[in-house]
Structures are given as structure tokens and as C-alpha cells.
Amino acid sequence: MILSDGITPDDVRTAAARAYELDREHVFHSWAAQAHITPMTITAAQGCYVWDGDGNRLLDFSSQMVNTNIGHQHPKVVAAVQEQAGRLCTVAPQYVNDARSEAARLIAQRTPGALNKIFFTNGGADAVEHAVRMARLHTGRYKVLSRYRSYHGGTETAINLTGDPRRWPNDHGNSGVVHFFGPFLYRSQFHSSTEAEETERALVHLEQTILFEGPDTIAAIILESVPGTAGIMVPPPGYLAGVRALCDEHGIVFIADEVMSGFGRTGKWFAIEHFEGVVPDLLTFAKGVNSGYVPLGGVAISPEIAASFDDRPYPGGLTYSGHPLATAAAVATINAMRDERIVENAADVGARVLGPGLRKLGQRHPSVGEVRGAGVFWALELVRDKTTREPLAPYGGTGPAMTEVVAACRAAGLLMFVNFNRLHVVPPCVVTDAEVKEGLSILDDALTLADRHTV
Numbered sequence: 526m527i528l529s530d531g532i533t534p535d536d537v538r539t540a541a542a543r544a545y546e547l548d549r550e551h552v553f554h555s556w557a558a559q560a561h562i563t564p565m566t567i568t569a570a571q572g573c574y575v576w577d578g579d580g581n582r583l584l585d586f587s588s589q590m591v592n593t594n595i596g597h598q599h600p601k602v603v604a605a606v607q608e609q610a611g612r613l614c615t616v617a618p619q620y621v622n623d624a625r626s627e628a629a630r631l632i633a634q635r636t637p638g639a640l641n642k643i644f645f646t647n648g649g650a651d652a653v654e655h656a657v658r659m660a661r662l663h664t665g666r667y668k669v670l671s672r673y674r675s676y677h678g679g680t681e682t683a684i685n686l687t688g689d690p691r692r693w694p695n696d697h698g699n700s701g702v703v704h705f706f707g708p709f710l711y712r713s714q715f716h717s718s719t720e721a722e723e724t725e726r727a728l729v730h731l732e733q734t735i736l737f738e739g740p741d742t743i744a745a746i747i748l749e750s751v752p753g754t755a756g757i758m759v760p761p762p763g764y765l766a767g768v769r770a771l772c773d774e775h776g777i778v779f780i781a782d783e784v785m786s787g788f789g790r791t792g793k794w795f796a797i798e799h800f801e802g803v804v805p806d807l808l809t810f811a812k813g814v815n816s817g818y819v820p821l822g823g824v825a826i827s828p829e830i831a832a833s834f835d836d837r838p839y840p841g842g843l844t845y846s847g848h849p850l851a852t853a854a855a856v857a858t859i860n861a862m863r864d865e866r867i868v869e870n871a872a873d874v875g876a877r878v879l880g881p882g883l884r885k886l887g888q889r890h891p892s893v894g895e896v897r898g899a900g901v902f903w904a905l906e907l908v909r910d911k912t913t914r915e916p917l918a919p920y921g922g923t924g925p926a927m928t929e930v931v932a933a934c935r936a937a938g939l940l941m942f943v944n945f946n947r948l949h950v951v952p953p954c955v956v957t958d959a960e961v962k963e964g965l966s967i968l969d970d971a972l973t974l975a976d977r978h979t980v
Contacts, residue, residue, distance in 0.1 A: 527569040527576060534580055541566045541578030555679070556691070565935075570597035573953050573960050575940060583935065586952045586964050587942035591753060591785050591902075592812035595858050595867060596953040602818050605857035609849050618645075618846040625847035628855040632814070632825065635794045635859070638804030640825035644839075645847035649784030649811035650678025652822040653747070655841055656807045657682050659826065660745035660778035662840075663833045668738060670731075670746045670777075672707035676754040677747065677782055686747060689755055690921035705734045707748070709758045711895045711906065712914065720761035728767040740775035745807075750796035753785035754944055757897055757904035765800040772806075778830070781805035784822065788813030789862060789954040792872025792900030799899065806830055813954075815858045821851035862954075871954035875900040878958050882965040883950060892917060892926075892975035903950040910980045916946035917978060926978040933971040939964055 528537065545566050554562060566578030573596055575585050588594065595602065609624060616622050629643040644659075646652045657669055671677065673688035684692055685700035706714040708727040715726035735743060746768060752758050772779040786796035787810045795810075797803055807830060811822030845851075862868055875898070883903055887893040894908035907917035907927070918924040927943060934941050942949040952964065 537568050541568050572596045573956050583938050583940040584964050585940045586950055587940050588951050588953050591951045592817040594789050594813035594954045595816040596955040601861045602854050602857040605853045606850055609853035613849050622849050624849045624852040628852035631859045636808055636825040639828055640808055642826040642831040644824045646822040647820050647845055648822040650680040650683040652809040652811055652824050653677045653683040654680055656780050656809050656824045658841055659830055663830045664744045666742055666744040667701045668703055668743045670703050670705055673704050674755040675749055675752055703738055705731055708761050708764050724761045724763045732771055743777050745778040745780050747780040747782055749782045751786045751791055757902055759899055765803045769803050779805045780807045782809050784809055784811045789868040789871045790900055790902045792875055815854035818854040819851040821855055867954045871900040874956055878961045886969055890972040890976055891979045901952050901954055905948040907946045907975055918946040926975050929974045930971045933974055934967055937967045939967040
């Protein structure tokens, strides 16, 4: 337990109990039935660890919401926020502030191609909202295509773009969104047996969708470069290049959603860099840009789309666009990632320790149907039967087996990210070999509980 001077463990536990009491009395939680949750209290965090209200230390293999890429409480980022707060806490977005200017420069320096203009938002969902708005205004078209098994955010446009069950209560079929099947060989919609077949057939399906919807009605195609919450399905070779070619052929804007996969998560600054020569027209980011220390997101914009608003106003903005505290955190985060080679660490640890370790678990446990990922961005697909690939929990739901596994991990000191029948293994990009091995050992033991539910 992390303690300040004069603070005892009993003091921390008492404060945690009070915080929990007030939470349950006054806080309305997202994505939850309010009467059926018992949220964990976190009292402190450092590096790759968090401490709960009882003083237990847990290795954070969730990176919270897959956003603390630089780890918890990085001293350079904390100091940058403190310094900025002492100098200029806030300023309206129509005024220049040095933190925003430098953050924009550093982000543009790392985005692919010539995406050199940065529009700042408060987070990922509103970054997606504005990217779609830009595409619609730029093309004069309205429809947007997005894939099933995707997540783009919780605001109105973003949730309708989303291709998982969280969309259903919010989808009235009038948002201008058309969904299609993306490549996912393990659960192929195209009866493919190889990655090459999956790429070819998924692109044929997408082209047919475009033609049947009417190319001249489609403003944009939005894809997560590597889908995150929906399952960390790395696109097979040639797929994103094929999407880029279809967009070019039909004058459609290609939006790469890098909210979760960006800023080191896959072992590169942006996941789309894994696919050589593929440059989107718009790129959304958030989360890892400053590890969530202060809310921040944004859109990186191509010169062609930016030029659409040279002589007409862009009809959108936010009170906190490029907030000084948030962008100061981004500057410190990006500089620390560069200086400490944090992106390189994510690639190295993923290739040398995390990926091989997870694959060994997949070979050892009958409940693990597939292991997939890159960098520090991995998923275990848990199944009842490796042959039939029946999920251990239903699509859109959970089950006793998943509950048991997650509870066992937590009891042993490991905090996991779970969605449906998948365990997502997504530690901070600063994770060490020893921390990876610690987490894999706990996960190995917990998976024996899932194995009891297999046939």
C-alpha cells in the first residue's frame, strides 16, 4: 500500500469505505445496472500496479480502460500537469496556448503520411463524432460504413457506428450507418481457411456493400486499425490496403480509429503502421496520447480535408478543445515515450515474452481457443470446445466460467479486462519482463477454472 507521511493503513481503509459509501449513494455508473454492481475502490496506483480499498496490490493487466500506456503516476507527466496548473490552468480554444501548439506538433510528427492538422477533443467518442462530421462535410455525402465487431464510442454517432451489442438500445436505424463484416479468420463469415482467402473475400464483401449502397452516397468508411474492445483481431495482410484502394476508387474518406490502438499499444506509435503504405484521410486518437491523466482526444486531418475549411468555417468545437492541462500531459507523455523508448519496449516485451507466454497458455489450456495480438495488445478467446469453437460466454453476455476466472485473477492480485468470452491482456507499455511473468503465472492458475467448463 502506498502511504503518505502520517497516513496509516487504517486511515486508507476508512477513507476507502467512505468513498465507496458515497459512490453507491450518489454516483451513476456507465454501462451498468446500478443495483447489481459492487465497484472496486482504488486508492493508489504506481507503474503497472493499483491498490484497492483493502490495501491489496493488483497488477494492472487492463491498463484501466486500455489507456494508461505510460503506466500510472509517471513522474514526468505528473510534474508537467502540476507545472501547467501553476502557470495557466485553462484558456478558451480560440486562443493560442503553448501546450496545445506543442502537443499538436508532436502528434503530427508521428502520424502517418501528411496528417499534419490536429483538432483536439475531450476523448475518443467525440473525436469519432468530429471525424465523421468532417468526412460528411468534405464529401457532401451522408452514409458511413463500419464493421460488425467494432467499438467507436458512446456518443450518438459513435455508438451507432459501433458494431457490438452496446449499440442496440441506442440504434433506431436512422443514423446513416451501414455495417459490414470485417476479416476475422477464427470466426470467419466467409468460410475462409487462410488469411489470404479471408482478405480477398472480406474485400469482395465490402466492395459489394459499397456498390449496393451506392458509392456516391457514402461519405466514409471507419475502421479500428486493430479492433480493440471487440476482440483485438489484427487485420490479415492486404486488407487495409484493399480498403484504402476502394476508398480511393469511390471518393470515400478512410477514417482510422486509433483511440485504443494508438500511442504504442501495438508496439508502434500507431497500429496502422503495421500495414505498410496505408495512410488514412482522418485518424482519431485519445487514451494513450496522455495515458488518460487528463481527458484528451483528437482528429489528425489530411491536407485535402483540412483545405475544405480554409474558406468556410468548420461547424464544430468544444469548450475544452486542447485544454492546457490535457495537452501539457500529452507533451510530457510523448516526450517520455520517446526518451524512455516505451513504444520499443511494448514491441519487444510483446514479441519476446508476452506473446510467446500467452501462446504457451493456449497450448496448455483446453479453454483457450485462440491467442492473438501484437505489442501489449492481446486477447484470449475462451471456448467450451476447441473443435466447435463454442464461446465460453455468449456474444453480448457473460457466464459463470468467465466470472470465476476474473474473480480468481483478482483474488491472486491480477486486474483483467474482460469482454464476453474474451480475456484481454493489455498491460501498460512500460511493463517489465518480471511483471509479465507474474501476470502470466496468475492467469495460468485462473484458466484451470475455465478448463472445468470445457467438453
